[in-house]
Amino acid sequence: MKESIVSIQNLNLKYQQKLVLTDLNWTINRGENYVLFGESGGGKTSLAKIIAGLQNGIGEVKINFDTNSHLPAEVLFVESWYQFKNLEGVANFYYQQRYTSQQAKDTLTVHAELVNYGIEKSLNLDKVEPILEALNFSSFASSQLIELSSGENKKLQLVKALWLKPQLLIIDQPYTGLDAASRKNLTILLNDVSQDGVQLILICNDSELPISINRFAEIKDGQFIQLDSLTQSSSTENHSGEIPSFLKESPVYSSENIVRMVNVNISYGEKQVLKNINWEVKAGEKWLLQGHNGSGKSTLLSLINGDHPQSYANELYLFGNRRGSGESIWDIKQHIGLISPEFHWYFDATSTVWQSIASGFYDTVGLFQQLPYSKSQQVDELVEYFGLMSSKNELLGSLPLGKQRLVLLARTIIKNPELLILDEPCQGLDQQQTQHFNHLVDELCSNGMTLIYVGHFESQLPNCLEKRILLESGEVKVVENLNIEA
Template identity: 65%
Template sequence: MSNPIVQISNFNLKYGNKTVLRDLEWTIQEGENWLLTGFSGSGKTALLKAIAGIEKSTDEIVVNFDRQSNARPVCQYIAQWYQFKNVEGVANFYYQQRYNAQQVQDTLTVNAELAHYAEENNLNLAKSEPILEALGFAPLKNAQLIELSSGEHKKLQLVKALWLKPQLLLLDQPYTGLDIQSRQNLNNLLDRLTTEGVQIILISNETEIPACINRYGEIIDGQLEEHFTFCTRNEIVIEDRPIPEFLHEAPPSSSETLIKMVDVNINYGEKQVLKNVNWEIKAGEKWLLQGHNGSGKSTLLSLVNGDHPQAYANEIYLFGNKRGSGESIWDIKEHIGLISPELHWYFDFNATVWQSIASGFFDSIGLYKEIGWHKRTQVDELIEYFGLTENKNDLLAQLPLGKQRLVLLARTVIKNPELLVLDEPCQGLDAHQTLQFNTLIDGLCTTNRTLIYVSHSDDQLPKNLTHQLLLSKGEVIHNHIYKKKEELESV
């Protein structure tokens, strides 16, 4: 019998004083493709990084490659986020830079990035084309990296991994930010790849997984427990925590119509991102915003948030005022609680949990002002509600991504805004955390609070949505009263 491709014996890992993985044993034989699950913070990402030699170099983990295989004898870890750099090799980007036409030339194009990757890894550039086509990424080859949406960045990250064809491919939440069709296409690509000598370990919260997965493991209390079938936690029970008192009533609406856009067009050079968009949001409405990767959702939200400079060239009304009538970007943000993948990327990871949540009072990336006793009490109440009490003084960088996202979600609601803009808010959350957060949103939105909610997953939505806007290639193709999937199937 051949050696297992991965052999882990008595592996231990600590974060600070906390033991995350304890005496863990795991053997991965040739031909096995694993799905790895576990609650957020259970150690899944740390384990994959350790196997790849990123997190910790140890004799307790042995990886054996087959030198006769057609796949490359390497172990490739694909992180949840794609970390790109500018032309000078650094990654010091800021949140609004993507929408600034004078700044986008600071990064490489997709084509240049792929050419550089091919040279680094001795790859044939032509062989990336089928993967680009399969993931619907080929039309973006001339785009600047900073112009890409979070879903498009994920696709570029996956293109590189599939193109490299490593013997051991470690995928950490690869579906994050991908639309439904792209997820299906990715699964097909992974199935094909495993017939060519590649083995995969997949961390995912999704129920739709590639057919090649034939082993299932869950990290529980620091150890790996194998399941012999794919099991999902169908009944998730969350603790009945009362919503903090200060969030029970939304502030009075500043206008009967909070958002109004009339024939809005956004262009980057010759590329038109939004085309003749008309959208009106009245106070108290709860909107679901959807569309494929690159459809224009993030750009549309940047107009709502006041972040996009081209707002001044369009007829846009925010909170009762025409854009450009004298209000500042901070006047606009006072009304809004925002979470987005981009905000998470560019946040100050050297801030503590407490500071990060408190910064939501000022819409700042980090806390630079002292706050009074009343607001401090509100921060503490939200920390307790989200189950973050033991992490209160931890740096954001010290937390797993799921808990980081909970911190930023708490930051989103801390000032009790009249409009919540939640762009893929449940990315990185496990099923329990997702249910807890959407339960909070349902509780907050029983008042006259207004909501814009973006999600590719129909099974990760709050219950109180009232309207739906669907974008395709920058155009509105659907704008009406929201109907749940089961309601549509019964018609």
């Protein structure tokens, strides 16, 4: 008889009067490494948290650790994103603080975080070095946690998990936010720890999987369904309705030149993040911005969005005006619709879905004024277009991560901006939601909108992209025209 490590019987989970998991049964035997599929909001993450003891459900969940194993008798859950705390144990940072905190030193460095973790878990610090090198993370030792991008923060959590090597390792969206080289090396590292006895549960819809994955399943209608292969998932297609009429109008451009950078340099002390950047974005152009984690993409976008204080010390033109010529940060933001993983981190989760979308008219992180009737109608149209009608009065923070992202995507486009900045916009979305959103991006851009799109996954890019800029170690490595096929 096979020996199980996890045994789940008749597990139920209700969330806001809605059954998420219904009499779910699942047995994981020793040597079985699972990938868990399912639509966003289907209960995958909640199930993982219950197995890890981080959330309660009604039913029986037994973990049977191997008492003879040399690995720690732990279940470790790595979230799809991670909220760090400052030195006083507080996590209420604001978005722009990431670019102004270098003087404050109010969060731990990466090295200090790893030292503390090693002491807590009785780990040998020397053994983390090969993991850091494999994920190209060694150079971040002196970086504060608040300075890290979402992809870099994800790497830090993966480094800690692979260093610990628990008996059961559950990772939610393991490849999200990672560049191609890091994804490849992560796959190798996961295979290595699996061979050492770590059992894996990966929650993702990706086709890039470790060869050690030998079981496939999905959560559908609250039930666990065993699959025979990667391609057997029974998720239903998400058919897009017609784009709202107010988004079919071409944006009104204040200038033919949207962005112009002349020899832009950004440094923190002796660390140079951007080096002699020259880049021009004209009205109606659709750009793909790429580069490894830590290449400077987020810093570059923070200059365009008005969030970086060093923009005044550089020759930077936004919407025809030189930065520092009298315009405020809010004057700049009026022209821009932005979504990024970092912005999602810091957004007010206590606003309702409807309020969150409506706040995009005013570039605030909550709605603080009454909307005129015409704008209220536009919010309603987008709520319906994104399939959020049943959730429109719910708090943003109460929704699954994928639905939260859809809400913020709707917020991004509500004012039909001149410039759309989409930084990894499909993080947390399932395949159907990704297709749905990129179809919308293509439609918007066919009406003349300017686009800067950051994406690591070639299979998750919209078709409208025309040009590509590639950063490497803070420098422009490639500028080229694209011909991305459908």
